[in-house]
Amino acid sequence: MKAAVIDRFGGPEEIYYTDIEKPVPGPDEVLVRNVYIGVGKPDYIMRSGICPFLEAKPPKLVVGNECAGIVEAVGSDVKGIEPGMQVCVNSGLGYGAYAEYIAVPQKFVTVFPDEFPLKYAPGFLNYMVAYALLNEIGRGTDGKSIYIYGAAGGVGTAVIQTALLQGIEVIASASSQEKCDYIKSLGAQCVFNHKEQDAKEVIMDYTRGRGVDLIFDQLVGRRFASQFEYLADFGMIVIYNWLDGSPELDQLDTIIKQSSHASAVRSFSFHIYDDKPERLAKIRKICMDRIISGEIKPHFYMDLPLSEARKAHELMDGLQIMGKLILHVEE
Ligand SMILES: NC(=O)c1ccc[n+]([C@@H]2O[C@H](COP(=O)([O-])OP(=O)(O)OC[C@H]3O[C@@H](n4cnc5c(N)ncnc54)[C@H](OP(=O)(O)O)[C@@H]3O)[C@@H](O)[C@H]2O)c1
Incomplete structure:
Protein backbone atom coordinates (compact mmCIF):
# COMPACT_ATOMS: atom_id res chain seq x y z
CA MET A 1 0.00 0.00 0.00
CA LYS A 2 1.01 3.64 -0.38
CA ALA A 3 2.04 5.66 2.68
CA ALA A 4 3.86 8.86 3.70
CA VAL A 5 6.78 7.88 5.93
CA ILE A 6 9.96 9.18 7.53
CA ASP A 7 13.33 7.43 7.87
CA ARG A 8 14.47 9.85 10.59
CA PHE A 9 12.95 12.61 12.71
CA GLY A 10 13.21 16.15 11.38
CA GLY A 11 11.50 18.70 9.15
CA PRO A 12 8.88 18.25 6.41
CA GLU A 13 11.66 17.30 3.97
CA GLU A 14 11.98 13.95 5.77
CA ILE A 15 8.52 12.88 4.57
CA TYR A 16 8.32 10.77 1.42
CA TYR A 17 5.60 8.79 -0.34
CA THR A 18 6.34 5.13 -0.89
CA ASP A 19 5.10 1.53 -0.85
CA ILE A 20 4.97 -0.37 2.43
CA GLU A 21 3.25 -3.53 3.59
CA LYS A 22 -0.47 -3.41 4.23
CA PRO A 23 -1.13 -4.06 7.95
CA VAL A 24 -2.93 -7.17 9.20
CA PRO A 25 -5.32 -6.55 12.14
CA GLY A 26 -4.60 -8.35 15.43
CA PRO A 27 -7.41 -9.90 17.53
CA ASP A 28 -8.46 -6.58 19.13
CA GLU A 29 -7.76 -4.45 16.05
CA VAL A 30 -9.76 -2.81 13.30
CA LEU A 31 -8.43 -2.51 9.75
CA VAL A 32 -9.57 0.73 8.11
CA ARG A 33 -9.34 1.68 4.42
CA ASN A 34 -8.58 5.35 4.72
CA VAL A 35 -10.35 7.98 2.65
CA TYR A 36 -9.39 11.22 4.45
CA ILE A 37 -6.48 12.01 6.75
CA GLY A 38 -6.25 14.94 9.16
CA VAL A 39 -3.07 17.02 9.44
CA GLY A 40 -2.46 18.57 12.84
CA LYS A 41 -0.04 19.66 15.53
CA PRO A 42 0.41 16.12 16.95
CA ASP A 43 1.84 15.11 13.55
CA TYR A 44 4.45 17.85 13.86
CA ILE A 45 5.34 16.65 17.36
CA MET A 46 5.69 13.09 16.09
CA ARG A 47 7.62 13.98 12.92
CA SER A 48 10.14 16.18 14.71
CA GLY A 49 10.94 13.52 17.33
CA ILE A 50 9.74 15.41 20.42
CA CYS A 51 6.76 13.13 21.13
CA PRO A 52 7.41 11.67 24.60
CA PHE A 53 5.39 8.46 24.20
CA LEU A 54 6.07 7.32 20.63
CA GLU A 55 6.66 3.56 20.72
CA ALA A 56 7.51 3.00 17.05
CA LYS A 57 10.68 4.45 15.56
CA PRO A 58 11.93 5.27 12.03
CA PRO A 59 12.85 4.04 9.45
CA LYS A 60 9.68 3.63 7.39
CA LEU A 61 7.62 5.15 10.21
CA VAL A 62 4.19 6.18 8.91
CA VAL A 63 3.36 9.78 9.91
CA GLY A 64 0.01 10.91 11.32
CA ASN A 65 -2.48 10.09 14.02
CA GLU A 66 -5.91 10.98 12.62
CA CYS A 67 -7.70 9.40 9.66
CA ALA A 68 -11.18 8.45 8.52
CA GLY A 69 -12.45 5.72 6.24
CA ILE A 70 -14.34 2.48 5.89
CA VAL A 71 -13.81 -0.61 8.05
CA GLU A 72 -12.37 -3.39 5.89
CA ALA A 73 -11.88 -6.13 8.51
CA VAL A 74 -12.01 -6.63 12.28
CA GLY A 75 -10.09 -8.95 14.64
CA SER A 76 -11.83 -11.78 16.47
CA ASP A 77 -12.15 -9.87 19.79
CA VAL A 78 -13.63 -6.67 18.30
CA LYS A 79 -17.23 -5.95 19.36
CA GLY A 80 -19.67 -3.41 17.89
CA ILE A 81 -17.61 -2.52 14.81
CA GLU A 82 -18.22 -4.24 11.48
CA PRO A 83 -16.83 -4.10 7.94
CA GLY A 84 -18.48 -1.34 5.90
CA MET A 85 -18.97 1.09 8.83
CA GLN A 86 -17.53 4.58 8.45
CA VAL A 87 -15.10 5.42 11.23
CA CYS A 88 -12.50 7.88 12.39
CA VAL A 89 -9.23 6.81 13.97
CA ASN A 90 -7.55 9.05 16.50
CA SER A 91 -4.59 6.84 17.06
CA GLY A 92 -3.29 7.35 20.57
CA LEU A 93 -0.19 5.68 19.15
CA GLY A 94 0.76 8.96 17.46
CA TYR A 95 1.65 7.38 14.10
CA GLY A 96 0.27 5.27 11.25
CA ALA A 97 -2.43 7.50 9.73
CA TYR A 98 -0.83 8.77 6.48
CA ALA A 99 -1.46 5.50 4.62
CA GLU A 100 -4.03 3.73 2.51
CA TYR A 101 -4.79 1.39 5.43
CA ILE A 102 -4.34 1.46 9.19
CA ALA A 103 -4.83 -1.31 11.78
CA VAL A 104 -5.41 -0.02 15.31
CA PRO A 105 -6.87 -1.26 18.61
CA GLN A 106 -10.64 -0.78 18.77
CA LYS A 107 -10.31 1.82 21.55
CA PHE A 108 -8.90 4.33 19.03
CA VAL A 109 -11.82 3.93 16.62
CA THR A 110 -15.01 6.04 16.61
CA VAL A 111 -17.98 4.94 14.52
CA PHE A 112 -19.76 7.75 12.64
CA PRO A 113 -23.38 7.38 11.52
CA ASP A 114 -23.89 7.10 7.75
CA GLU A 115 -25.47 10.57 7.57
CA PHE A 116 -22.28 12.17 8.94
CA PRO A 117 -20.12 13.48 6.03
CA LEU A 118 -16.93 11.42 6.26
CA LYS A 119 -14.87 14.39 5.09
CA TYR A 120 -15.72 16.12 8.37
CA ALA A 121 -14.47 13.25 10.53
CA PRO A 122 -10.80 14.33 10.60
CA GLY A 123 -10.94 17.57 12.53
CA PHE A 124 -14.08 16.49 14.38
CA LEU A 125 -12.00 16.22 17.55
CA ASN A 126 -11.44 20.00 17.38
CA ILE A 272 -9.34 14.24 31.10
CA TYR A 273 -12.00 12.22 29.22
CA ASP A 274 -9.85 9.10 28.73
CA ASP A 275 -11.47 7.41 31.76
CA LYS A 276 -14.86 9.14 31.40
CA PRO A 277 -16.46 7.36 28.42
CA GLU A 278 -20.03 8.40 29.22
CA ARG A 279 -19.15 12.07 29.48
CA LEU A 280 -17.13 11.79 26.27
CA ALA A 281 -20.02 10.06 24.48
CA LYS A 282 -22.34 12.93 25.46
CA ILE A 283 -19.96 15.54 24.01
CA ARG A 284 -19.46 13.44 20.87
CA LYS A 285 -23.22 13.12 20.31
CA ILE A 286 -23.85 16.85 20.71
CA CYS A 287 -21.03 17.73 18.29
CA MET A 288 -22.07 15.08 15.74
CA ASP A 289 -25.67 16.32 15.81
CA ARG A 290 -24.56 19.91 15.27
CA ILE A 291 -22.60 18.92 12.17
CA ILE A 292 -25.21 16.53 10.77
CA SER A 293 -27.91 19.20 11.15
CA GLY A 294 -25.70 21.77 9.42
CA GLU A 295 -25.65 24.08 12.47
CA ILE A 296 -21.88 23.84 12.25
CA LYS A 297 -20.02 23.42 8.98
CA PRO A 298 -16.33 22.58 9.41
CA HIS A 299 -14.02 24.72 7.32
CA PHE A 300 -11.27 23.23 5.13
CA TYR A 301 -8.15 25.12 4.29
CA MET A 302 -7.05 22.59 1.70
CA ASP A 303 -7.64 19.02 0.62
CA LEU A 304 -4.39 17.59 -0.79
CA PRO A 305 -3.63 14.09 -2.09
CA LEU A 306 -1.74 11.84 0.35
CA SER A 307 1.26 11.96 -1.98
CA GLU A 308 1.59 15.66 -1.04
CA ALA A 309 1.94 15.05 2.70
CA ARG A 310 5.29 16.83 2.70
CA LYS A 311 3.71 19.98 1.26
CA ALA A 312 1.00 19.76 3.95
CA HIS A 313 3.69 19.79 6.64
CA GLU A 314 5.46 22.72 5.01
CA LEU A 315 2.21 24.68 5.21
CA MET A 316 1.68 23.60 8.83
CA ASP A 317 5.21 24.52 9.89
CA GLY A 318 4.79 27.86 8.09
CA LEU A 319 1.71 28.54 10.30
CA GLN A 320 -0.30 29.15 7.13
CA ILE A 321 -3.26 26.87 7.83
CA MET A 322 -6.69 28.39 8.37
CA GLY A 323 -9.27 25.86 9.53
CA LYS A 324 -8.45 22.23 8.82
CA LEU A 325 -5.97 20.78 6.33
CA ILE A 326 -6.79 17.26 5.16
CA LEU A 327 -5.25 14.74 2.82
CA HIS A 328 -7.21 12.29 0.70
CA VAL A 329 -6.19 8.86 -0.44
CA GLU A 330 -5.99 8.68 -4.21
CA GLU A 331 -8.18 6.08 -5.94
N1 LIG B 1 -5.32 20.67 25.51
C1 LIG B 1 -5.80 19.88 24.57
O1 LIG B 1 -6.42 18.85 24.85
C2 LIG B 1 -5.61 20.24 23.14
C3 LIG B 1 -6.28 19.54 22.12
C4 LIG B 1 -6.07 19.91 20.79
C5 LIG B 1 -5.18 20.94 20.51
N2 LIG B 1 -4.53 21.56 21.52
C6 LIG B 1 -3.62 22.68 21.24
O2 LIG B 1 -4.41 23.68 20.66
C7 LIG B 1 -3.58 24.55 19.91
C8 LIG B 1 -4.25 24.85 18.59
O3 LIG B 1 -4.30 23.66 17.83
P1 LIG B 1 -4.48 23.75 16.25
O4 LIG B 1 -4.53 22.36 15.72
O5 LIG B 1 -5.57 24.70 15.97
O6 LIG B 1 -3.06 24.38 15.89
P2 LIG B 1 -2.55 25.26 14.68
O7 LIG B 1 -3.61 25.41 13.67
O8 LIG B 1 -1.23 24.71 14.24
O9 LIG B 1 -2.19 26.61 15.43
C9 LIG B 1 -3.13 27.52 15.81
C10 LIG B 1 -2.50 28.89 15.77
O10 LIG B 1 -1.58 29.08 16.85
C11 LIG B 1 -0.52 29.94 16.45
N3 LIG B 1 0.72 29.16 16.63
C12 LIG B 1 0.98 27.94 16.15
N4 LIG B 1 2.21 27.52 16.52
C13 LIG B 1 2.73 28.51 17.27
C14 LIG B 1 3.95 28.69 17.96
N5 LIG B 1 4.90 27.76 17.95
N6 LIG B 1 4.12 29.82 18.65
C15 LIG B 1 3.16 30.75 18.66
N7 LIG B 1 1.97 30.65 18.04
C16 LIG B 1 1.77 29.54 17.34
C17 LIG B 1 -0.77 30.30 15.00
O11 LIG B 1 -1.56 31.47 14.99
P3 LIG B 1 -1.02 32.88 14.49
O12 LIG B 1 -0.22 32.66 13.25
O13 LIG B 1 -2.27 33.62 14.24
O14 LIG B 1 -0.22 33.44 15.63
C18 LIG B 1 -1.68 29.18 14.53
O15 LIG B 1 -2.53 29.54 13.47
C19 LIG B 1 -2.24 23.84 19.76
O16 LIG B 1 -1.32 24.47 20.62
C20 LIG B 1 -2.53 22.42 20.20
O17 LIG B 1 -1.41 21.77 20.71
C21 LIG B 1 -4.74 21.25 22.82
Whole structure:
Protein backbone atom coordinates (compact mmCIF):
# COMPACT_ATOMS: atom_id res chain seq x y z
CA MET A 1 0.00 0.00 0.00
CA LYS A 2 1.01 3.64 -0.38
CA ALA A 3 2.04 5.66 2.68
CA ALA A 4 3.86 8.86 3.70
CA VAL A 5 6.78 7.88 5.93
CA ILE A 6 9.96 9.18 7.53
CA ASP A 7 13.33 7.43 7.87
CA ARG A 8 14.47 9.85 10.59
CA PHE A 9 12.95 12.61 12.71
CA GLY A 10 13.21 16.15 11.38
CA GLY A 11 11.50 18.70 9.15
CA PRO A 12 8.88 18.25 6.41
CA GLU A 13 11.66 17.30 3.97
CA GLU A 14 11.98 13.95 5.77
CA ILE A 15 8.52 12.88 4.57
CA TYR A 16 8.32 10.77 1.42
CA TYR A 17 5.60 8.79 -0.34
CA THR A 18 6.34 5.13 -0.89
CA ASP A 19 5.10 1.53 -0.85
CA ILE A 20 4.97 -0.37 2.43
CA GLU A 21 3.25 -3.53 3.59
CA LYS A 22 -0.47 -3.41 4.23
CA PRO A 23 -1.13 -4.06 7.95
CA VAL A 24 -2.93 -7.17 9.20
CA PRO A 25 -5.32 -6.55 12.14
CA GLY A 26 -4.60 -8.35 15.43
CA PRO A 27 -7.41 -9.90 17.53
CA ASP A 28 -8.46 -6.58 19.13
CA GLU A 29 -7.76 -4.45 16.05
CA VAL A 30 -9.76 -2.81 13.30
CA LEU A 31 -8.43 -2.51 9.75
CA VAL A 32 -9.57 0.73 8.11
CA ARG A 33 -9.34 1.68 4.42
CA ASN A 34 -8.58 5.35 4.72
CA VAL A 35 -10.35 7.98 2.65
CA TYR A 36 -9.39 11.22 4.45
CA ILE A 37 -6.48 12.01 6.75
CA GLY A 38 -6.25 14.94 9.16
CA VAL A 39 -3.07 17.02 9.44
CA GLY A 40 -2.46 18.57 12.84
CA LYS A 41 -0.04 19.66 15.53
CA PRO A 42 0.41 16.12 16.95
CA ASP A 43 1.84 15.11 13.55
CA TYR A 44 4.45 17.85 13.86
CA ILE A 45 5.34 16.65 17.36
CA MET A 46 5.69 13.09 16.09
CA ARG A 47 7.62 13.98 12.92
CA SER A 48 10.14 16.18 14.71
CA GLY A 49 10.94 13.52 17.33
CA ILE A 50 9.74 15.41 20.42
CA CYS A 51 6.76 13.13 21.13
CA PRO A 52 7.41 11.67 24.60
CA PHE A 53 5.39 8.46 24.20
CA LEU A 54 6.07 7.32 20.63
CA GLU A 55 6.66 3.56 20.72
CA ALA A 56 7.51 3.00 17.05
CA LYS A 57 10.68 4.45 15.56
CA PRO A 58 11.93 5.27 12.03
CA PRO A 59 12.85 4.04 9.45
CA LYS A 60 9.68 3.63 7.39
CA LEU A 61 7.62 5.15 10.21
CA VAL A 62 4.19 6.18 8.91
CA VAL A 63 3.36 9.78 9.91
CA GLY A 64 0.01 10.91 11.32
CA ASN A 65 -2.48 10.09 14.02
CA GLU A 66 -5.91 10.98 12.62
CA CYS A 67 -7.70 9.40 9.66
CA ALA A 68 -11.18 8.45 8.52
CA GLY A 69 -12.45 5.72 6.24
CA ILE A 70 -14.34 2.48 5.89
CA VAL A 71 -13.81 -0.61 8.05
CA GLU A 72 -12.37 -3.39 5.89
CA ALA A 73 -11.88 -6.13 8.51
CA VAL A 74 -12.01 -6.63 12.28
CA GLY A 75 -10.09 -8.95 14.64
CA SER A 76 -11.83 -11.78 16.47
CA ASP A 77 -12.15 -9.87 19.79
CA VAL A 78 -13.63 -6.67 18.30
CA LYS A 79 -17.23 -5.95 19.36
CA GLY A 80 -19.67 -3.41 17.89
CA ILE A 81 -17.61 -2.52 14.81
CA GLU A 82 -18.22 -4.24 11.48
CA PRO A 83 -16.83 -4.10 7.94
CA GLY A 84 -18.48 -1.34 5.90
CA MET A 85 -18.97 1.09 8.83
CA GLN A 86 -17.53 4.58 8.45
CA VAL A 87 -15.10 5.42 11.23
CA CYS A 88 -12.50 7.88 12.39
CA VAL A 89 -9.23 6.81 13.97
CA ASN A 90 -7.55 9.05 16.50
CA SER A 91 -4.59 6.84 17.06
CA GLY A 92 -3.29 7.35 20.57
CA LEU A 93 -0.19 5.68 19.15
CA GLY A 94 0.76 8.96 17.46
CA TYR A 95 1.65 7.38 14.10
CA GLY A 96 0.27 5.27 11.25
CA ALA A 97 -2.43 7.50 9.73
CA TYR A 98 -0.83 8.77 6.48
CA ALA A 99 -1.46 5.50 4.62
CA GLU A 100 -4.03 3.73 2.51
CA TYR A 101 -4.79 1.39 5.43
CA ILE A 102 -4.34 1.46 9.19
CA ALA A 103 -4.83 -1.31 11.78
CA VAL A 104 -5.41 -0.02 15.31
CA PRO A 105 -6.87 -1.26 18.61
CA GLN A 106 -10.64 -0.78 18.77
CA LYS A 107 -10.31 1.82 21.55
CA PHE A 108 -8.90 4.33 19.03
CA VAL A 109 -11.82 3.93 16.62
CA THR A 110 -15.01 6.04 16.61
CA VAL A 111 -17.98 4.94 14.52
CA PHE A 112 -19.76 7.75 12.64
CA PRO A 113 -23.38 7.38 11.52
CA ASP A 114 -23.89 7.10 7.75
CA GLU A 115 -25.47 10.57 7.57
CA PHE A 116 -22.28 12.17 8.94
CA PRO A 117 -20.12 13.48 6.03
CA LEU A 118 -16.93 11.42 6.26
CA LYS A 119 -14.87 14.39 5.09
CA TYR A 120 -15.72 16.12 8.37
CA ALA A 121 -14.47 13.25 10.53
CA PRO A 122 -10.80 14.33 10.60
CA GLY A 123 -10.94 17.57 12.53
CA PHE A 124 -14.08 16.49 14.38
CA LEU A 125 -12.00 16.22 17.55
CA ASN A 126 -11.44 20.00 17.38
CA TYR A 127 -15.20 20.46 17.82
CA MET A 128 -15.22 18.19 20.84
CA VAL A 129 -12.29 20.13 22.30
CA ALA A 130 -14.15 23.39 21.60
CA TYR A 131 -17.34 22.10 23.20
CA ALA A 132 -15.43 20.94 26.28
CA LEU A 133 -13.52 24.22 26.59
CA LEU A 134 -16.68 26.30 26.39
CA ASN A 135 -19.11 24.16 28.36
CA GLU A 136 -17.16 22.13 30.87
CA ILE A 137 -13.74 23.65 31.38
CA GLY A 138 -14.83 27.28 31.40
CA ARG A 139 -17.55 26.74 33.99
CA GLY A 140 -17.70 29.11 36.91
CA THR A 141 -17.35 32.31 34.89
CA ASP A 142 -20.10 34.56 33.56
CA GLY A 143 -19.29 32.92 30.22
CA LYS A 144 -20.63 35.72 28.03
CA SER A 145 -17.41 36.43 26.14
CA ILE A 146 -14.16 34.69 25.20
CA TYR A 147 -10.78 35.66 23.84
CA ILE A 148 -8.83 33.14 21.79
CA TYR A 149 -5.31 33.73 20.50
CA GLY A 150 -4.14 32.16 17.22
CA ALA A 151 -7.77 31.65 16.37
CA ALA A 152 -7.38 30.84 12.66
CA GLY A 153 -6.17 27.29 13.37
CA GLY A 154 -8.24 24.14 13.64
CA VAL A 155 -9.08 24.48 17.34
CA GLY A 156 -9.58 28.25 17.04
CA THR A 157 -12.02 27.84 14.14
CA ALA A 158 -14.00 25.24 16.09
CA VAL A 159 -14.05 27.40 19.23
CA ILE A 160 -15.30 30.43 17.27
CA GLN A 161 -18.05 28.47 15.49
CA THR A 162 -19.17 26.73 18.68
CA ALA A 163 -19.13 29.89 20.78
CA LEU A 164 -21.17 31.86 18.22
CA LEU A 165 -23.70 29.04 17.95
CA GLN A 166 -24.10 29.20 21.73
CA GLY A 167 -24.53 32.98 21.74
CA ILE A 168 -21.12 33.74 23.26
CA GLU A 169 -19.33 36.87 22.11
CA VAL A 170 -15.96 36.18 20.45
CA ILE A 171 -12.79 38.22 20.57
CA ALA A 172 -10.12 36.55 18.46
CA SER A 173 -6.64 37.32 17.19
CA ALA A 174 -4.18 36.11 14.59
CA SER A 175 -0.80 37.06 13.16
CA SER A 176 -1.70 38.28 9.66
CA GLN A 177 -4.32 40.26 7.78
CA GLU A 178 -5.29 37.17 5.80
CA LYS A 179 -5.92 35.19 8.99
CA CYS A 180 -7.81 38.10 10.58
CA ASP A 181 -10.03 38.31 7.48
CA TYR A 182 -10.69 34.59 7.75
CA ILE A 183 -11.64 34.86 11.46
CA LYS A 184 -13.94 37.78 10.63
CA SER A 185 -15.60 35.69 7.94
CA LEU A 186 -16.45 33.12 10.63
CA GLY A 187 -18.34 35.83 12.49
CA ALA A 188 -16.05 36.77 15.39
CA GLN A 189 -17.21 40.14 16.69
CA CYS A 190 -13.82 41.62 17.61
CA VAL A 191 -10.73 40.63 15.61
CA PHE A 192 -7.20 41.96 15.86
CA ASN A 193 -3.66 41.24 14.71
CA HIS A 194 -1.73 40.26 17.85
CA LYS A 195 1.58 41.15 16.21
CA GLU A 196 0.51 44.74 15.60
CA GLN A 197 -1.99 45.52 18.34
CA ASP A 198 -1.89 45.27 22.11
CA ALA A 199 -4.38 42.70 23.46
CA LYS A 200 -5.12 44.72 26.62
CA GLU A 201 -5.89 47.90 24.69
CA VAL A 202 -8.14 46.16 22.16
CA ILE A 203 -10.02 44.00 24.68
CA MET A 204 -10.53 46.69 27.34
CA ASP A 205 -11.69 49.11 24.66
CA TYR A 206 -14.06 46.59 23.06
CA THR A 207 -15.52 45.46 26.41
CA ARG A 208 -15.72 49.08 27.71
CA GLY A 209 -13.40 48.32 30.61
CA ARG A 210 -15.19 45.19 31.78
CA GLY A 211 -12.69 42.66 30.43
CA VAL A 212 -13.37 39.27 28.91
CA ASP A 213 -14.84 36.29 30.81
CA LEU A 214 -12.74 33.49 29.41
CA ILE A 215 -9.28 33.51 27.87
CA PHE A 216 -8.07 30.41 26.04
CA ASP A 217 -4.28 30.47 26.23
CA GLN A 218 -2.03 28.17 24.20
CA LEU A 219 1.17 30.17 24.80
CA VAL A 220 1.64 30.76 28.59
CA GLY A 221 5.34 31.83 28.85
CA ARG A 222 6.56 35.04 30.40
CA ARG A 223 3.58 37.14 29.26
CA PHE A 224 1.14 34.84 31.07
CA ALA A 225 0.28 37.13 34.01
CA SER A 226 -0.33 40.14 31.74
CA GLN A 227 -3.60 38.48 30.67
CA PHE A 228 -5.18 39.23 34.08
CA GLU A 229 -5.18 42.88 33.03
CA TYR A 230 -8.02 42.20 30.59
CA LEU A 231 -9.88 39.46 32.44
CA ALA A 232 -13.37 40.29 33.78
CA ASP A 233 -14.41 39.70 37.40
CA PHE A 234 -14.96 35.96 38.00
CA GLY A 235 -12.97 35.41 34.78
CA MET A 236 -10.79 32.44 33.98
CA ILE A 237 -7.68 31.76 31.93
CA VAL A 238 -7.75 28.27 30.48
CA ILE A 239 -4.35 26.92 29.50
CA TYR A 240 -4.55 24.34 26.71
CA ASN A 241 -0.90 24.33 25.61
CA TRP A 242 2.29 26.15 26.59
CA LEU A 243 4.05 26.87 23.31
CA ASP A 244 6.09 29.66 24.95
CA GLY A 245 7.04 27.55 27.98
CA SER A 246 6.20 27.89 31.67
CA PRO A 247 5.47 31.23 33.38
CA GLU A 248 7.99 32.73 35.78
CA LEU A 249 7.46 31.36 39.28
CA ASP A 250 6.81 34.81 40.77
CA GLN A 251 3.72 35.07 38.55
CA LEU A 252 1.89 33.06 41.21
CA ASP A 253 2.07 36.26 43.21
CA THR A 254 0.11 38.06 40.49
CA ILE A 255 -2.52 35.34 40.53
CA ILE A 256 -2.96 35.58 44.32
CA LYS A 257 -3.30 39.35 44.08
CA GLN A 258 -6.24 38.82 41.73
CA SER A 259 -8.41 37.69 44.65
CA SER A 260 -10.52 40.88 44.56
CA HIS A 261 -11.45 39.89 40.99
CA ALA A 262 -11.96 36.20 41.87
CA SER A 263 -9.79 35.27 38.89
CA ALA A 264 -9.11 31.64 38.10
CA VAL A 265 -6.64 29.60 36.09
CA ARG A 266 -7.40 26.14 34.79
CA SER A 267 -5.19 23.81 32.81
CA PHE A 268 -6.84 21.45 30.33
CA SER A 269 -6.00 18.37 28.32
CA PHE A 270 -8.62 16.41 26.44
CA HIS A 271 -7.14 13.32 28.12
CA ILE A 272 -9.34 14.24 31.10
CA TYR A 273 -12.00 12.22 29.22
CA ASP A 274 -9.85 9.10 28.73
CA ASP A 275 -11.47 7.41 31.76
CA LYS A 276 -14.86 9.14 31.40
CA PRO A 277 -16.46 7.36 28.42
CA GLU A 278 -20.03 8.40 29.22
CA ARG A 279 -19.15 12.07 29.48
CA LEU A 280 -17.13 11.79 26.27
CA ALA A 281 -20.02 10.06 24.48
CA LYS A 282 -22.34 12.93 25.46
CA ILE A 283 -19.96 15.54 24.01
CA ARG A 284 -19.46 13.44 20.87
CA LYS A 285 -23.22 13.12 20.31
CA ILE A 286 -23.85 16.85 20.71
CA CYS A 287 -21.03 17.73 18.29
CA MET A 288 -22.07 15.08 15.74
CA ASP A 289 -25.67 16.32 15.81
CA ARG A 290 -24.56 19.91 15.27
CA ILE A 291 -22.60 18.92 12.17
CA ILE A 292 -25.21 16.53 10.77
CA SER A 293 -27.91 19.20 11.15
CA GLY A 294 -25.70 21.77 9.42
CA GLU A 295 -25.65 24.08 12.47
CA ILE A 296 -21.88 23.84 12.25
CA LYS A 297 -20.02 23.42 8.98
CA PRO A 298 -16.33 22.58 9.41
CA HIS A 299 -14.02 24.72 7.32
CA PHE A 300 -11.27 23.23 5.13
CA TYR A 301 -8.15 25.12 4.29
CA MET A 302 -7.05 22.59 1.70
CA ASP A 303 -7.64 19.02 0.62
CA LEU A 304 -4.39 17.59 -0.79
CA PRO A 305 -3.63 14.09 -2.09
CA LEU A 306 -1.74 11.84 0.35
CA SER A 307 1.26 11.96 -1.98
CA GLU A 308 1.59 15.66 -1.04
CA ALA A 309 1.94 15.05 2.70
CA ARG A 310 5.29 16.83 2.70
CA LYS A 311 3.71 19.98 1.26
CA ALA A 312 1.00 19.76 3.95
CA HIS A 313 3.69 19.79 6.64
CA GLU A 314 5.46 22.72 5.01
CA LEU A 315 2.21 24.68 5.21
CA MET A 316 1.68 23.60 8.83
CA ASP A 317 5.21 24.52 9.89
CA GLY A 318 4.79 27.86 8.09
CA LEU A 319 1.71 28.54 10.30
CA GLN A 320 -0.30 29.15 7.13
CA ILE A 321 -3.26 26.87 7.83
CA MET A 322 -6.69 28.39 8.37
CA GLY A 323 -9.27 25.86 9.53
CA LYS A 324 -8.45 22.23 8.82
CA LEU A 325 -5.97 20.78 6.33
CA ILE A 326 -6.79 17.26 5.16
CA LEU A 327 -5.25 14.74 2.82
CA HIS A 328 -7.21 12.29 0.70
CA VAL A 329 -6.19 8.86 -0.44
CA GLU A 330 -5.99 8.68 -4.21
CA GLU A 331 -8.18 6.08 -5.94
N1 LIG B 1 -5.32 20.67 25.51
C1 LIG B 1 -5.80 19.88 24.57
O1 LIG B 1 -6.42 18.85 24.85
C2 LIG B 1 -5.61 20.24 23.14
C3 LIG B 1 -6.28 19.54 22.12
C4 LIG B 1 -6.07 19.91 20.79
C5 LIG B 1 -5.18 20.94 20.51
N2 LIG B 1 -4.53 21.56 21.52
C6 LIG B 1 -3.62 22.68 21.24
O2 LIG B 1 -4.41 23.68 20.66
C7 LIG B 1 -3.58 24.55 19.91
C8 LIG B 1 -4.25 24.85 18.59
O3 LIG B 1 -4.30 23.66 17.83
P1 LIG B 1 -4.48 23.75 16.25
O4 LIG B 1 -4.53 22.36 15.72
O5 LIG B 1 -5.57 24.70 15.97
O6 LIG B 1 -3.06 24.38 15.89
P2 LIG B 1 -2.55 25.26 14.68
O7 LIG B 1 -3.61 25.41 13.67
O8 LIG B 1 -1.23 24.71 14.24
O9 LIG B 1 -2.19 26.61 15.43
C9 LIG B 1 -3.13 27.52 15.81
C10 LIG B 1 -2.50 28.89 15.77
O10 LIG B 1 -1.58 29.08 16.85
C11 LIG B 1 -0.52 29.94 16.45
N3 LIG B 1 0.72 29.16 16.63
C12 LIG B 1 0.98 27.94 16.15
N4 LIG B 1 2.21 27.52 16.52
C13 LIG B 1 2.73 28.51 17.27
C14 LIG B 1 3.95 28.69 17.96
N5 LIG B 1 4.90 27.76 17.95
N6 LIG B 1 4.12 29.82 18.65
C15 LIG B 1 3.16 30.75 18.66
N7 LIG B 1 1.97 30.65 18.04
C16 LIG B 1 1.77 29.54 17.34
C17 LIG B 1 -0.77 30.30 15.00
O11 LIG B 1 -1.56 31.47 14.99
P3 LIG B 1 -1.02 32.88 14.49
O12 LIG B 1 -0.22 32.66 13.25
O13 LIG B 1 -2.27 33.62 14.24
O14 LIG B 1 -0.22 33.44 15.63
C18 LIG B 1 -1.68 29.18 14.53
O15 LIG B 1 -2.53 29.54 13.47
C19 LIG B 1 -2.24 23.84 19.76
O16 LIG B 1 -1.32 24.47 20.62
C20 LIG B 1 -2.53 22.42 20.20
O17 LIG B 1 -1.41 21.77 20.71
C21 LIG B 1 -4.74 21.25 22.82
